[in-house]
Every structure is written in structure tokens, then in C-alpha cells.
Amino acid sequence: MERTWTPLSKEYLDSPERIDEILTEADTLTWLERGKDPLEGPFSPMSMLRSWLAQDEALRRGCRRVGYGGILEYPDGLETATYGLLAIEVGGRDGSRLRLVALDVGIGVAVLYLEDHTAEDVVAWT
DSSP: EEEEEEHHHHHHSSSHHHHHHHHHHTTEEEEEEESSSSSSHHHHHHHHHHHHTTTTTHHHHHEEEEEEEEEEEEETTTTTTTTEEEEEEOOOOOOOOEEEEEEEEESSSEEEEEHHHHHHHHHHHE
């Protein structure tokens, strides 16, 4: 597995502790297989995931699973907001998966990092 942090992530990840918190919370996401039906689940994360997928046709078509959860306090404190993590997995023809992990910032998503998983990684999950 190869992880690539986006330039935008620097705006939200101000310390090594915050990075560790994000990675720990990402391991606890609730995953839903993507079917032909609309995404079902808690309103807030599902509406943001639907919006994210609607912005990119290739992402929407290739989406295999979506993940949500990982509630995080924003560094400014509780008076501002709590943010959740969202994830989308896109399947490759060779069985590999590309996972995009983002912070739900209330008015949109801030993609924090991408993970490139080989087909062998994906088989190990199942």
C-alpha cells in the first residue's frame, strides 16, 4: 500500500499527532458496498458522499465502497465544529483499489490522502 498526502492536507494537519489521529480514525470507518441504489445511511455523511460523487463522473462510475465515521474535533475547539472522515474506494480492472480519504468540513470535502492498494491487498481484506 502506498499513501500520498495531498497539498490541501497541510491546511488541516498541523502536527504529527493530528496525522496519527486521522490515520487511527480512518481505520474505524464504517464501510458500505456501493450498489445501484442510492447510498443509504446517516443523513449527513451520506449527503456529503453523494455530493462528492456527483462532482466527478469517473469517480462515481468506479466507486466500489464508501466509508464514513471518524469524528474529529477541529483544532480551534468545540465551538467551531466537529468533522468526520469520508472515504471512497475506486476499483481497478486488475482488482486493485484506490482509496480517497477526506475530511467532511461541512461545506465540502477536503481530500487528505490517497491510498493505492494492490489486488493482493484487496484479497487480504476479504
